[in-house]
Amino acid sequence: MAYSDKVVDHFNNPRNMGSFKKDEEGVGTGMVGAPECGDVMKLQIKVQNDMIVDAKFKTFGCGSAIASSSLATEWLKGKTIEEAQKIKNTDIVQELNLPPVKIHCSVLAEDAIKAALADYQKKADGTTSAAK
């Protein structure tokens, strides 16, 4: 099977590896796992004025899981919260041409995005209500 250079590149040189401090302002953390295969994914976003200015991830798992999270963080940067909500696992599958056996990796990435957004929202709501 032929893969685009971009995909192989995500696989070999994943972008945005690392992490932010959890309690840093504007940071949302999504922590998800795939109980079928034991993969663990932590995806973080840094938000300023409703805009995702940076994203980082740490993934323990197979190449597809790493490529999926790498791609997800690339896509997240520069998107608004609302736009980020629209990222679907099928977009990742299509971009990376993931085979059926690896689709759960893209699901994991989507779940991680959702969880990070929810965590940010929760923290933001908390701060707002505390400020009131």
Place this chain on the structure above:
Amino acid sequence: MARIVGIDLGTTNSLVAYMENGRPRVIPGRNERAIVPSVVAMTDNGLIVGDAAKEHLTRNPERTVYSVKRFMGKGLADVQGELAYFPYSLTEQGGVIRIKLGEKTYSPPQISAMILKELKQRAEAHLGESITKAVITVPAYFNDSQRQATKDAGMIAGLEVLRIINEPTAASLAYGLQEKTQGTIAVYDFGGGTFDISILKLKNGIFEVLATNGDTHLGGDDIDRRIADLFLTEIRSRHGVDLSSHPDHMQTIRLEAERAKIGLSDALKIQVSIELPDNKGHFTRELTRDQLESLIMEIIERTLTPCRMALKDAGLSPDAIDEVVLVGGSTRMPIVRQRVQELFGKTPHCEINPDEVVALGAAVQADILSGGTTDMLLLDVTPLSLGIETMGGVMSSLIRRNTTIPASAKEMFTTYVDGQTGVDIHILQGERELAKDNRSLAKFRLKVPPLPAGVPRIEVTFLIDANGILSVKASDMRTGLSQSIEVKPSYGLSDHEVEQMIEDSFKFAKDDVNARKLIETRLDAGALITTTEKSLGDGLHLIAEEDVAAIRAALSALATAQEGNDPRAIRARIADLEQSAQRLTVAMLNDSLKRGLQGKKVSDIT
């Protein structure tokens, strides 16, 4: 049901066996030997196989093929490292190795088919019936392409291969039948070109393989090479002659190395003598068993790693093994027995001739298939994981190694782009993480109806049958329609090519009427010799002494003629023997008629 024979198609030697009254027997040839050397030579009189072809190894090295099993199911790139060792020339066509013999090229299955034909004819002459069905053994660690190539060889030889069975498990069947073994056994099978280890559980007639491992490129050939390389180096330094560019001398050295190795299984030292070209005299040396053992220790050690891996996969420690069985000619070496004994901590079994045990087991399996033996059942495994290539060139396993066969796995496929009409699937076999490090079995394009992305749902079923051979089925989950998939093998002959080769094999036979006539005449002679000898044994007392002497003389004259290449001479001696034996035949007929009458009442006759 027609008789099914069991065939051990070995790297060095091949045998055919059949089941008679619940016992497997190997079928001897005219020379009383059951072993047919797996050698094919192209001579001026046509193709010859076996012992006669072996003589051509040194006389005619470029046109004499041996160890062809090493090339089954392979491409040229797979054997690049050892090309220098073979005097005949190899090329590649359509991913399959071709061997050049004179004007024509032959694929490894075609060469193997010639050996199979020889065995087939031998069985036909011995059993007096036409043989069209066979069980053929392969190394347990053979991959799909190698198994398929073996099946193709059978078809080209005019044999329907009812089952491909693993050599170590075949051996276990022979042992299980004869020794009534129970418990957990390890079969250590070290042959001419391949090494296998299989761990089985034997219980109430069920032979369940727990794990298997091996190396399809490790055998007696490698040991011979190691010894030959030593001789070659010494000849170079002592006599200043480089023989590596002399194919005929290389063969002499190889055969001398083999002879020394075999000799050292009994003797502690052996004299080696190799004639040098251009009247330079002889290279001589003494080789001791100690020297041999230190020379090949590394090769023996390489067999132990697969043993440990098989134990691990079976979830067993060495002391959980109740019996160890030795198979294959290389296990005759004392050092091999010693290392195996050390690993498993028990004395290995070798009661059944290690050269014959695989063929005997194949005959047992043949009998199971024909419905003769019903209390035994072999549950074998697939030796290698089967999977497909996924993102980044990674292999994703669908059927894990050591899964009991038949086995199946299902996988759902869909599309990523609207209107996409196909999905490419690359099937792999092996244990490595990256696709490129595993064996490519086949690539195919799954046809998909043009629909929006994600809508098509095609279920692909990967099946491994009891032969360890893969087939693929696909069905559209939306419509319920199944689609046939044409899988192009990466390293195999296409169906069309095999058909062509079957046709050719008949055509060549027709072209070469003389060769065919010779073979048939020899077969007739063999059959006549067998029956005359039997009659002579039974009816010795019925005829005069000078008649007996005449028959014996005619028998030996025919046997001599049969070794020759002239069909007319053989025919003449056949006629002579028939003539000499006529009195015996008549006497025996009268005798049996008389005895027949004695046992019956008068009313039965009239």
Place this chain on the structure above:
Amino acid sequence: MDHQHTHSSNPRELQMARSMCWHCQSEVSGEYFCDRCVKVQPVSKETDYFTCFGFPRRLTIDPGKLEAKFYELSRAFHPDFYQNKSETEQSISFGNAATLNSAYRTLRDPIQRVEYLLDLEAGSVKEIRNSPPADLFEEILELQDTLDEYRASDRASDAGQQLRTTLQAEQQTLEERKRDMETQLQQLFTDWDLLQDRGEATSQARSERDRLLKQMRETLSNRTYVKSIINDLVATIG
């Protein structure tokens, strides 16, 4: 066939199992061989692995009994014994033998067995998908950092040696945790079997059932995470 399982399976499934013999069209209900013409019948896609073996849907299985049944069914289905039969029968034998082999592989291993049971009972389990164990995940990701550090280090150096010692200690702790989880699973197996044996249809029994399934799912998932990091540890430090 064993009918002990019927109280836990739904009526639809039973109906699916009832069908006609492909050869003589007489009714066969779950049997592997037609009563009338003795032809082998394909194992229905609806038949779960427990039913295939004639076992109730229980998590504690006697390995000896399972093996004996596997051998018995292998003798019934294996393609070796269908060489002289029709093409249809050969193909049924192939399919049945492959299914049987999958079933045995799954039921033989306690972890695969419970995973399979959870799949069968999926209807209610999907909704009780547990929240991810964040602490465990943090631990795994941190450990992975240490592993990366070790991989990049000079193994012979003091720092490398020290990292190795740390990782070895971690491996031991994790393996202990894995064993604890397996003991916990054993207990859950027993509880599940007892509940099934009682066969009550009360709301209390139903909530107990859901609790057990959820706990099994959670323990299994955590075990998988721990196992995969242990594998990584073993592969790196040997």
